[in-house]
Amino acid sequence: MRAITYSRYGDVDVLELTEQPDPKVGPDTVLVRVRAASVNPVDWKARQGHLDRIMDVEFPVVPGWDVAGVVERPGLDTPELAPGDEVFGYVRKDWLHGGTFAELVAAPVRTLARKPASLSFEEAAAVPLAGLTALQTVRRAAVREGQTVLVHAASGGVGGFAVQIARAAGARVIGTASATNHEYLRSRGVEPVEYGEGEVERVRALAPDGVDVILHYGGANAVADAPRLLAPGGTIASILDAKARDELGGQYVWVRPDSDDLTELARMIDAGQVAVDVAAVLDLADAREAHRLSETGHPRGKVVVRV
Structure with missing residues (x-):
């Protein structure tokens, strides 16, 4: 071959x-x-x-x-x-x-x-890899209807799936991305926030009481900034930084192959919930x-x- x-x-x-x-x-x-x-x-x-x-x-x-x-x-x-x-x-x-x-x-x-x-x-x-990573982090963070979820690197390979899966769960989604990707995020029902200096303040302007869940797929300072953004009882899930688990009590996720999860992704895609x-x-x-x-x-x- x-x-x-x-x-x-x-x-x-x-x-x-x-x-x-x-x-x-x-x-x-x-x-x-x-x-x-x-x-x-x-x-x-x-x-x-x-x-x-x-x-x-x-x-x-x-x-x-x-x-x-x-x-x-x-x-x-x-x-x-x-x-x-x-x-x-x-x-x-x-x-x-x-x-x-x-x-x-x-x-x-x-x-x-x-x-x-x-x-x-x-x-x-x-x-598969990006979609499973998104699905498994959304699940591990227990995202549910009515929550406010902040997705870092929301227009990336994993973030692009995660914002859609969180929206399908009934969450309000805020996503960090460069300005060139803001219109794309709006088309996915996401409230975009510019990366960089002042990011915490921009998120807080949209969610004055804090966010319920942070999904960390990119951004060097995202875990360090998380305590300033999480609402009381909020949680973080990261695929990049074990400090999310070890210091903040959240989740650190390494994606696993899973036939059932792939089947769920296929169902959501065919139902028009995930593009x-x-x-x-x-x-x-x-x-x-x-x-x-x-x-x-x-x-x-x-x-x-x-x-």
Whole structure:
């Protein structure tokens, strides 16, 4: 099979289009014919070696954890799925090796769900990691109807899903973002706030009594500023700073693959509660450019690779 691989840590130049053996299919795994994958910041951080202290690696590594495709062959005990099923998933395994930037990927069934019927494969590939991160942080923070929720980095890959999921739960949502993304946030029913100096005061102007929940997906000072913004009894959930848990009693979330959560995301998408933003679609051979685009931090929406 054709696959993007890297045989050492480094910049985008270590990514190469190579021929690799087809992956083996374990008993609780299905072989997926990949139609599209997408880039997440963790992909290029892994390529740079930043996950080396927490994950084993087997070179050459095929990068990528997000996938959308078609089941080609089931494992010995996978009654959930059959050949021809259209699926999407967050195929994070316990070590770095067999990712989704390839024509085929062996995916544990716990990492997959049926693809949202309303989405193309390219759109579906943009959902899993970011969508699951948003859903799981919203749940861990127990967001509910009538609350006021502050989402930091609200126009980013994860924040863009989180604001919609929080709104679907009945919350009022305030979101921090650069001025260029304020109209986008308003279109999602979000009250935008400019990043930077005076941010706390601008949020307080919108929520004088404080906010019930802070969802932290970006911003260097967000956790330090949280006590000045939370209402009595309020909480914070962060994917970036363990101090949210250790010092503020909130949640620190590392997203987990979860078939049921993917199914819930698909339901919300097909019901029109959650929309998907795709910044660019490139071919597999252009994986270096896909990583470059993601590393700039500028795209609104996901960078997708068509296989």
